[in-house]
Amino acid sequence: MAYFVYIMASKRNGTLNVGVTNDLARRVHEHRIGAVDGFTKKHNVKRLVWYETHSDVEVAIAREKTIKRWRRRYKLYVIEQMNPDWDDLYETLNQ
Numbered sequence: 001m002a003y004f005v006y007i008m009a010s011k012r013n014g015t016l017n018v019g020v021t022n023d024l025a026r027r028v029h030e031h032r033i034g035a036v037d038g039f040t041k042k043h044n045v046k047r048l049v050w051y052e053t054h055s056d057v058e059v060a061i062a063r064e065k066t067i068k069r070w071r072r073r074y075k076l077y078v079i080e081q082m083n084p085d086w087d088d089l090y091e092t093l094n095q
Contacts, residue, residue, distance in 0.1 A: 003060035005067060006051035007079060008040065012086040015043040016075055020064040024051060025093045032090065048090040050079045
């Protein structure tokens with residue numbers, strides 16, 4: 001089974017959210033429709049801008065915790081290395 005660590009944004013250089021899931025398309029869809037009250041719904045965070053895949057859930061969770069501790073400046077750098085135009089990567093996921 002694959003596990004995903006992801007970063008979502010409200011817009012380019014906007015509010016960021018880091019998460020982990022075993023079903024990236026489903027989880028991003030939940031964020032996009034505001035299915036769960038919370039941070040992403042409150043701040044309109046709906047754009048998938050970065051993700052990576054792991055085969056071990058414990059590694060994925062540890063990676064999520066590490067990324068959450070990164071300074072914002074470094075998160076922006078990592079996003080721009082993978083996705084310089086800040087495209088919504090949800091559209092590229094095989095659903």
